[in-house]
Amino acid sequence: MTNSSEVLIVGGGIIGCSIAYQLSKEGAKVTIIERESVGSQASGAATGLLVALASVETPGPFLELTEESCRRHKQIIPEVEELSGIDSQYGDFSWLELAFTEEEEKDLKRDLGWKLDTPGVSWFTDEDIRKMEPRTTPKARSGLYVSGQAQVDAYRLTLAFAGAAEALGTTIRYGDVTGIKTRSGRITGLETSLGEISSDKIVFAMGSWSKGMEDWIGIPVPVEPMKGQSMHLEVSGPPIPCMIHHISSYVAPKLGGVVVAGTYDGFMGYDLTIHEKGKASILASVEEVCPGVLDSRVVNHITGLRPSTRDLLPILGVIPGLEGGYIATGHRRLGITLSAITGELISQLVLGKPTRLPLDAYRLDRFDGMEEQQFDSFDAAH
Ligand SMILES: Cc1cc2nc3c(=O)[nH]c(=O)nc-3n(C[C@H](O)[C@H](O)[C@H](O)COP(=O)(O)OP(=O)(O)OC[C@H]3O[C@@H](n4cnc5c(N)ncnc54)[C@H](O)[C@@H]3O)c2cc1C
Incomplete structure (x- = not known):
């Protein structure tokens, strides 16, 4: 060579x-x-x-x-x-950012309300949220829904x-x-x-x-390396229709019925260990946004380091x-x-x-x- x-x-x-x-x-x-x-x-x-x-x-x-x-x-x-x-499993994706309190709702409208001027973006009431995904947390009072995004493996x-x-x-x-x-x-x-x-x-x-x-x-x-962890869950019921996100907790649907749930762990050096605490915090994040899928089977747990400036x-x-x-x-x-x-x-x-x-x-x-x-x-x- x-x-x-x-x-x-x-x-x-x-x-x-x-x-x-x-x-x-x-x-x-x-x-x-x-x-x-x-x-x-x-x-x-x-x-x-x-x-x-x-x-x-x-x-x-x-x-x-x-x-x-x-x-x-x-x-x-x-x-x-x-x-x-190689098939990258490129497909559609949408995102729902939840507000739990009146204050969070005000913050979301103030910080991200500009997105409402864009096609595919709408404000969801609690009724809209429940209609789209009844397993979403009852704590959600409204949310910003963004469609027209994409995903891959x-x-x-x-x-x-x-x-x-x-x-x-x-x-x-x-x-x-x-x-x-x-x-x-x-x-x-x-x-x-x-x-x-x-x-x-x-x-x-x-x-x-x-x-x-x-x-x-x-x-x-x-x-600096910013640690992130996620779990792949096999949801027993119907697939969730979009990513459901609240601050640092999320569940996101992937092709084939798997849902990815995760948290952002922060700056912990180059430690890629999967700790019990990490698993517990991901499950707490599922409970936070979509408790209706908590009975899912965990099929994978991964960590990675996001390069952050x-x-x-x-x-x-x-x-x-x-x-x-x-x-x-x-x-x-x-x-x-x-x-x-x-x-x-x-x-x-x-x-x-x-x-x-x-x-x-x-x-x-x-x-x-x-x-x-x-x-x-x-x-x-x-
Ligand atoms: C849990 C998690 C979820 C994420 N989700 C998303 C998402 O949904 N959408 C999104 O856009 N981004 C997401 N990201 C962020 C995304 O993964 C990263 O921003 C991206 O992968 C960075 O790519 P990279 O090639 O710079 O780094 P890496 O993929 O880390 O690649 C760097 C490579 O350099 C090699 N290397 C380093 N030093 C040397 C050396 N001295 N000699 C030889 N090789 C070396 C390493 O071995 C490594 O393979 C996520 C990250 C994590 C951790």
């Missing part, structure tokens, strides 16, 4: 694989270096919701980025499914991006990247457990492990002061949603083309001088 590549990508999560697919489509010779297996981390653990409007809390450029990504998924998913032969979509990239010539190699090689401010290669691999274009898509590259590039990469936006772009170095990380709870647009934008950047959308707001050096803020001070629901 040659120890050089036109473009190297560090990390075989959905972000690295989507970038590899777009670059290969443009004819670039790409190698992904992954230290475990493709989709083994956050991308394989994710619920798989492709949600722009349902999830982004304020209108603006970040909503535009997520909406554009959802539009791009519509075209890209059939392409990668065909090239890879996140692990399958990651494998589909990887398989499609391979079909177009990408090589995937398994090894640990431990450092970089540079000459006169330009990147020239990687130090890895497979030996040195040279390239003058390298994309770092290391998810929650991105902080590990700080010593390599000499500038801060403020990305201080300002909740991803980091996308060039690495300042390191010619030929690029970074794509910090996608937090929207990495599956943003994978399509991230692949396109980073590929355009690497190939020296104008990017479809501006990347300025996602620069790595935007954190310079930003007041130090503790990650664990965030509301876990972020």
Whole structure:
């Protein structure tokens, strides 16, 4: 195997694989270096919701980025499914955000009421909620209903991006990247457990492990792992019709009658252990939003680390002061949603083309001088 590549990508999560697919489509010779297996981390653990409007809390450029990504998924998913032969289980999805008290109702209308101007979004009374899903908690007094969203099986979509990239010539190699090689401010290669691999274009898509590259590039990469856990439940009655969400508790229907229930655990380092406490908190979250499905059979329990930044936006772009170095990380709870647009934008950047959308707001050096803020001070629901 040659120890050089036109473009190297560090990390075989959905972000690295989507970038590899777009670059290969443009004819670039790409190698992904992954230290475990493709989709083994956050991308394989994710619920798989492709949600722009349902999830982004304020209108603006970040909503535009997520909406554009959802539009791009519509075209890209059939392409990668065909090239890879993997069905990503792409399908429709809707979301109901509940309010339990008058105060929560006021907050929801104040913070998310702007969504009501959008087609497919409506305000549900308690009667509407009960009519749609009688097993919803009786504590719900109203809610914001967002239809027209989509979902996939996140692990399958990651494998589909990887398989499609391979079909177009990408090589995937398994090894640990431990450092970089540079000459006169330009990147020239990687130090890895497979030996040195040279390239003058390298994309770092290391998810929650991105902080590990700080010593390599000499500038801060403020990305922290935010633990998330979910359980797959086999519901005995009819499938639930939409995601039912309240603050940090949710149940979400997947294809084949399985429901995913989860919580956001917060910042606990790299601990991926499934604790009894975690199981109990997921079941408490099911009870909180949809107690009528509490008798479901638990078929799986998974944990993963969402790569999170201080300002909740991803980091996308060039690495300042390191010619030929690029970074794509910090996608937090929207990495599956943003994978399509991230692949396109980073590929355009690497190939020296104008990017479809501006990347300025996602620069790595935007954190310079930003007041130090503790990650664990965030509301876990972020
Ligand atoms: C429980 C849960 C539910 C979620 N649900 C959703 C959802 O419904 N919708 C949504 O849009 N997002 C969701 N997310 C978020 C989403 O999963 C992440 O934002 C996304 O997967 C990040 O992708 P990534 O490729 O950056 O990271 P990862 O998938 O973590 O991949 C990074 C890869 O880099 C590799 N790596 C790191 N360091 C090195 C090194 N030095 N050498 C070689 N390889 C290295 C790792 O082994 C890993 O495979 C969820 C996350 C979790 C945990």
